Amino acid sequence: MTRSGRIRIAAILALVALLVAGGFSFQRKRTSELPVYLLGAERMLEGEEIYRLDEPKPFTYPPFFAFVFVPLAAVPDALERPSWYLLQLLMLGASLWIVAAFLRRHSPGFATLDRKGRVLCGLLVFLLCGRFVLAVYSNQSHDFVVLVLLALTALDSSENREVRAGLWAGLAAACKATPLLLLPVFLLQRRWRASVALAIALVGASLLPDLILPRADGGRWAQAWSERVVRRVDPSGAANVGTAFTRWNPLNQNLSGSLYRLTTQGERTTIGFEYVEVAPWDVPPGLRRGLTLAMQGLVLALLAWACLPRRFRDSNPDWQPWRRFGEVGAVVCAMLLLSPMSSKSHFCALLLPAAFLAPEVVRRGRDRTTSLLVAGDVLMAGLPSRGLVGRWMTNRLLAVGTIAWGTLLLLFATVRQLTRPNPLAARNLGEAAAANSSVAQDR
Numbered sequence: 001m002t003r004s005g006r007i008r009i010a011a012i013l014a015l016v017a018l019l020v021a022g023g024f025s026f027q028r029k030r031t032s033e034l035p036v037y038l039l040g041a042e043r044m045l046e047g048e049e050i051y052r053l054d055e056p057k058p059f060t061y062p063p064f065f066a067f068v069f070v071p072l073a074a075v076p077d078a079l080e081r082p083s084w085y086l087l088q089l090l091m092l093g094a095s096l097w098i099v100a101a102f103l104r105r106h107s108p109g110f111a112t113l114d115r116k117g118r119v120l121c122g123l124l125v126f127l128l129c130g131r132f133v134l135a136v137y138s139n140q141s142h143d144f145v146v147l148v149l150l151a152l153t154a155l156d157s158s159e160n161r162e163v164r165a166g167l168w169a170g171l172a173a174a175c176k177a178t179p180l181l182l183l184p185v186f187l188l189q190r191r192w193r194a195s196v197a198l199a200i201a202l203v204g205a206s207l208l209p210d211l212i213l214p215r216a217d218g219g220r221w222a223q224a225w226s227e228r229v230v231r232r233v234d235p236s237g238a239a240n241v242g243t244a245f246t247r248w249n250p251l252n253q254n255l256s257g258s259l260y261r262l263t264t265q266g267e268r269t270t271i272g273f274e275y276v277e278v279a280p281w282d283v284p285p286g287l288r289r290g291l292t293l294a295m296q297g298l299v300l301a302l303l304a305w306a307c308l309p310r311r312f313r314d315s316n317p318d319w320q321p322w323r324r325f326g327e328v329g330a331v332v333c334a335m336l337l338l339s340p341m342s343s344k345s346h347f348c349a350l351l352l353p354a355a356f357l358a359p360e361v362v363r364r365g366r367d368r369t370t371s372l373l374v375a376g377d378v379l380m381a382g383l384p385s386r387g388l389v390g391r392w393m394t395n396r397l398l399a400v401g402t403i404a405w406g407t408l409l410l411l412f413a414t415v416r417q418l419t420r421p422n423p424l425a426a427r428n429l430g431e432a433a434a435a436n437s438s439v440a441q442d443r
Helices: 001-026 034-046 063-068 077-106 115-139 144-159 162-176 177-186 192-212 221-228 255-263 285-307 319-337 345-363 367-381 386-400 400-419 428-441
Strands: none
Touching: 034 063, 034 077, 034 192, 063 115, 063 162, 063 192, 077 115, 077 144, 077 177, 077 319, 077 345, 115 285, 115 345, 115 367, 144 162, 144 177, 144 319, 162 177, 162 192, 177 192, 177 285, 177 319, 192 319, 255 285, 255 386, 285 319, 285 400, 319 345, 319 386, 319 400, 345 367, 367 400
16 A cells, blocks of 8 residues: 555544544533524424523524524434534535635645645644634534535635625525625625625525514514614624623624723623633723724725725736635635624634635745734634633633634735735646646656
């Protein structure tokens, strides 16, 4: 057996062992997010109210997300967790396959890497988002549903399948609202077919629960979600809605929550988390609101700047697939920073910007500024887990909001790559791939 064959078998065995161990951990964990989704689906089946914000773990997502879990709610109780675990494996596998397809087909930097470089590229992707992917399994959460829809959006967008890209984006927005940030990007770039497809998918998916499982009181699910959840969220401050969102919540790693903890002294959490004082001073509410709006405006401005059509990029149509994928990665960073609630497992979607940036960091001739920004994200967000730095330090880092600030660095890195001429842009992609193939044959 060749060395590569032995390595492949060892990798497969390690993967199987990891999946088995993860399955046992998944099954034994008592507290998880899965019962929240299943309870919402069961109540929707009965036509009962699903937005009960006085409960310990209320359902707060758009109604289509409860509708998605209706088939799983019909599974026998003993099979719910194993079924969900297998579904999560399939969704993660599909997301990884999509990312690998992008790297093989459209990444100029990846085409220049030898085998060692590609291993380093995979390692860097894991350092950027691995802990968040594992958190999805630990929490038994729904985030792979959104991840696979965004990954499909990115791949179809990169391959100029506008209608399909819009449909996937609309379904993602129907599940979690924040992917709706893709709509202004499509409109900014005058991608009318993608915009229309997104709107149709969003409206259709949002109305589907009313058509199939109407409310017993005759109302509309989307209207109930808007009145009970959306209208109670203040976009200029940390979300504080019943037991669903609390202002001082270290698990909330969005911009507004992180800024609130860094500028507010003496407020205790109401949901059982350890309170850690991290604010150097207590900022007046008006100034805090202004700072929050300014940071959110910065994120939106960066996203718009990254997605503006540019002559030096559009002059080479072969470069378009690479940057279209990167634009979805920039949207992912922005939606995580602007969402009312972004817990650790939500950041598994960073797989997309991580895959976009990793080859640009590993390849020769890499941009030093981009590499420093990515390294900052690894140090701030990718590495500091309880297993490495301990619970005491992890609680303090979460209170500071290191995941949010690391994601902001990742957004800067993505925007930098999208707005500068790339020496390995697509006219060199074929030459790089041919040279890489020649090197492989010589070996």
